[in-house]
Amino acid sequence: MRQVTGLTSTYSSDEFGICSALFELGGLVVMHDASGCNSTYTTHDEPRWYDMDSMVYISAVSEIEAIMGDDDKLIRDVVSAARELKPRFTALIGAPIPYMIGTDLPAVAGIVEEETGIPSIGFPANGMGLYTKGISMALAAVTERFAQGETGRSREPSMNVIGLTPLDFSLNGTAESIWRWAEALGFRRGACMAMGSSLDEISRAGEAHVNLVVSYGGLEAARILERRYGTPWIAGVPFGKAFAERLGQLVLEAAGTGGREMAAYRSVPRAGAAGRDPAPNPARDAARGKESPLLVVGESVYSASFAAAVELELNIPTRVLCPVDTEDVLLREGDRRTPEEDDLIEAFRGAERVAADPLFRQLVPETAEFFDLPHEAFSGRIYDRVNRNMVDVPLDGFIFGGTKAPRGKGPRG
């Protein structure tokens, strides 16, 4: 059945993608939605909620306000809250109710800005889009609005990381590992969009020599910086030794020559392709005999980087299945979009090896080997215990430590 998720979970929504991307930037973030929706976000999608202050609110729109299209109430509430809290910006986020009644949030934001003098952005989210779209909208809007003005390149080479949120990367140290990798290449830390950087740092994003796009959500922002400052971008996450090295080379080249924009993994030949024969390794060679590819499920840049790392290092063929928003430029040939649960069920038929969020186990044949890649945007905190920073996990150990995964079992330690 189309557009039905009967056996697994659903991904986080566009609303929450926006909240997540804006969480650390000092803005007054208001979801224009019925009271209660905030707790969905804070409970399932925001691991920073208890440890970090952020002005994320819900407007608590009522039935009668919705029917009467009472935008004035929203405007008054936001204006008075903004006067009190003095945020760096305000963000008004759409949800199912304003979507259905056609609330023009960009126009409402314009009025709020007029009245408060605080930069205000209206987001036409509707709660039906995916978090990937939300992150993309939010980072693009922040970049468009704040990363402007004349600026030269920093004296030392520096890098921005764009598209980093707990929804795709959790709080398991991946962010820090990416920065360490960048520093080892000789880059100074630029802005991170959007974990660990202030709005001021982001507004100087034009100084960086190169942008590393680590998820679909960062692509649009990187394109804006490319148009505005001519900054090249490279997409990829430095998983595995060999792929991290290759990604590093491409990033250095791009930073040096202002070279070409691309997803680093797209240049990785498929496993088994001629001309590549890594040194003998019994475990790997045993695996190589198998024809069935490792299916990697998840966000495109994350999954395709991971897949490329596995191919380069272990010479195991892979295929990425991407259930969330992406573009062809962020997938390798042969990778697929699988927006529907049915697409995945079909793709899993006969699969022998799958790396995916543990909740997908329900769909995978019992005989298949299953590798846990918990994805916060899909299963929230359920698998926190097994959610590892994959940049630091040696791939051999990960893949060859996989187990047959019987259905219905909870997370393994």
Place this chain on the structure above:
Amino acid sequence: MNQNALKIAVYGKGGIGKSTICSALSLALAERGLKVMQIGCDPKADSTMSLRAGRRLPTVLATMRERKDDFSLEDVCLEGAGGVICVEAGGPLPGLGCAGRGIITALEKLKAKGVYGRYSPDAVIYDVLGDVVCGGFSMPMRSGFADRVYIVTSGENMSIYAAANIASAVRNFGERGYAALGGFILNRRDVENEREKVLALCGDFDSEITGELPLSEKIREAEARGKSFMELFPKSEEAECVRALSRAIFT
């Protein structure tokens, strides 16, 4: 998109003659060599019928329901008389769904598919359903769509009342940067003191009668024959009225 393109939205009470006037105006602008696009924003999807000899076009929303995003502009933008590009937003069945939301979705989809760049029209006319009864019907006057709103009215009280409502909405939306009121179009029903009544309405909104059309047998006849009177009676007084209107709107 042609930067100086004329983008207008035509509103007015149900049945007052919006679609008749929009189609005639499209043809009058096309006569002047302009590339015109007429977008019907009404679930009835009958705005462009007289430009297409009564042939229906696949509406944007029906096409979306069937094919999601998997269609091209050519599937929903069809040429009609005078080379006018005809588009119908469409909408749910009467009594179901949400027509207003439908208008928003259809116009956003057209924009996302780059309709204004692809056809680069010199004039875009949005023909909008009856009264502005919910958020969706203000879509054509939101930023990025029409720049000016024209309201069709006769001297009948109900029509003037509806026109005043719409004009107030336009005024209230002023602070949002929506379209401005361009003026009123008088479509005569020959009621007593018709002109005076409409002029009084204009006074209330600091506006004017931009153009005017007589109550006409020819217009009825043309409708019965499934064409615009501009095509069937190009030399008529009625056609001249529309040409004058077209010059008043777009010099």
